[in-house]
Amino acid sequence: MFPRPLPEEKPLQRGLYVGFVALILILWLLPLFAVMLTASKTADEIMAGQYWTWPKHFNLIENFQAVFAQTNMWGYFINSLIITLPSVLLVLVFSTLTGYVLARYNFKGNALVFALFVGGNFLPAQIMMIPVRDLMVSVGLYDTYLALIIFHVAFQTGFATLFMRNFIAALPDELFQAARAEGASPWQTLRHVVIPLMRPALAALAILTFTFVWNDYFWAIVLTQSDAVKPVTAGLNNLRGEWTSAWNIVAAATLFVAVPPVTMFFLMQKHFIAGLTMGAVKG
Amino acid sequence: MSHVRLIDIDKYYGSYHALKSVNLTVDKGEFIVMVGPSGCGKSTTLKSIAGLEAISSGEIWINGRNVTREEPGDRGIAMVFQSYALYPHMTVAENMGFGLKMAKRPQAEIDVAVKRAAEILRITDQLDKRPKELSGGQRQRVAIGRAITRSPEVFLFDEPLSNLDAALRTQMRVELTTLHQQLGSTMIYVTHDQVEAMTMASRIVVFNKGVIEQQGAPLELYHNPVNQFVAGFLGAPRINFVAATLVNLRDGVAEVALEGASTVHVPVADTAGLTNGAKLTLGVRPEALKIGDVPDAALSFDAQVRLVEQLGRETVLYVDAGPLAAIGSESGTHNFTVQLGTAAPYAAGQSIKVSARAADLYLFAPDGKAVNRPKLIAASL
């Protein structure tokens, strides 16, 4: 299933391959590069229309200082953490439970319940926008942290259940029979056998969910209004002025917003990759 | 006293009838081996005893208690799986102590039990390793150790040696038999390997298509198979079968005609349902076939050696008897298998005469039932 390595004796193919990879990487990283470039410039330079030139005056530090001094980014950042961390935790807990039951217990309606979890992922956000907003307004949660937490947990648990169910289903059956024969209750089996073996999958899922929730912009603007609860994504939008925008500061703030997911990925990348390839190489 | 009892067990997987009215009584301390071809319901029976599969009807008793509705952990059983089923994230000691830990026993007690089991299995120096650092044989020992730690009433083994190589399998076979003598526990052991069955069992139970065909001591089954299936399943090399037609039945002796050989006289005990012209099957084990003239030979035919297997202490010949064709022979041909207890200088192409005595012949009715054996052997033993 993996591409076979190109042989040494075909330099043309090798050159093409490397060139192509480089091209895609450049295209992929270009926006990020542009943001970094912009964050390093002064406002004057950008106003002068010099978007792609190397910064004449390196202004990164000052721009970051401006983000914290002049904007509410720090507040938005805290809001994002308050929304994202509980969401990720709850998604992990719920999807471990649902995944375990759906993977290991053959009850009537198992397939239907699983299909509902999976099918929910395919609902376009635009269809849900009005009903979810109305629901949150009517239960009095509109424009609160809970509105976003509840929605993200409900929505992400669908995908996460698919993910966890498939990993748990791939564990050998005899492991569960052995645990049962030794008198382990379903809870004990979950705690002492399933969760330790699912650690890489949980790490991968944690990163994915964290990134989804942290980067969400759509629901942030649908379900929140006041600066006191807005997460960073919606907050960034506030930095755009009515007529002009300080793009250098917006770019610096954008880099700041990207820090948590990137840090999280680097911290857990070993587990993440182990988690994504777990099914392929059975231990 | 009966220790494990299966009473009229039926098991359906959906509409598939996997176990058909299975009855089995196991005494305390017995080593029962369940054998049968793949898919005959051995694992299903074992899992039913363990409680890992719910039975469709019937009762299971262990140690005087009806455990039919009990959870596996409450039945007093321990099971060893073919794939070992060790928890990869736990050390050997943690694996072995898992059951006791789940039962919330004090750590000191767990340590003592693990140490004792590890000593019995000589894996004391492996206790801190993880399963993936162990060889196949060591993993198997850990799996057995995990069972011992819980001091169960009954040990259940599901083909525990089939993932090991031949040399290790022989060694573990001996070790398991020794372990059984040492612990004196009741053991129920599933295998499709008839050598394991013959060597380890105090009693063999032969399964076929969800039914117990026969049970008894290994040699009893070997010498007195109740039907053609059991005769064909036990014994390596396999027994030779040949089609026979009943031509005359008189004074407890059946005269049967074989294609391409003279008629054969076989003493029969059970003549129920036998009529002249019935299509029977004659069986003769490879080691019962002799080369050359045998005094009072009941069966003899001329044949040509096709293939010789020299095993050092014994010689196995595959011989072609022309129109006298063996049915379903091991070599996939119509050749007869002859097993000689010595190194014999035969070569392919050689013409020989093959004979067998009447006492070594088996006769099976059209429905596969043995018609001559039980009384005959009882008399000659």
Ligand SMILES: Nc1ncnc2c1ncn2[C@@H]1O[C@H](COP(=O)(O)OP(=O)(O)O)[C@@H](O)[C@H]1O
């Ligand atoms: N979980 C199951 N669902 C459906 N059929 C099964 C299941 N387990 C076993 N069977 C069927 O029951 C029969 C007996 O299986 P098993 O007891 O595992 O055989 P074996 O004697 O090889 O151990 C086989 O035909 C098998 O296909």
Ligand SMILES: [Mg+2]
């Ligand atoms: Mg089996």
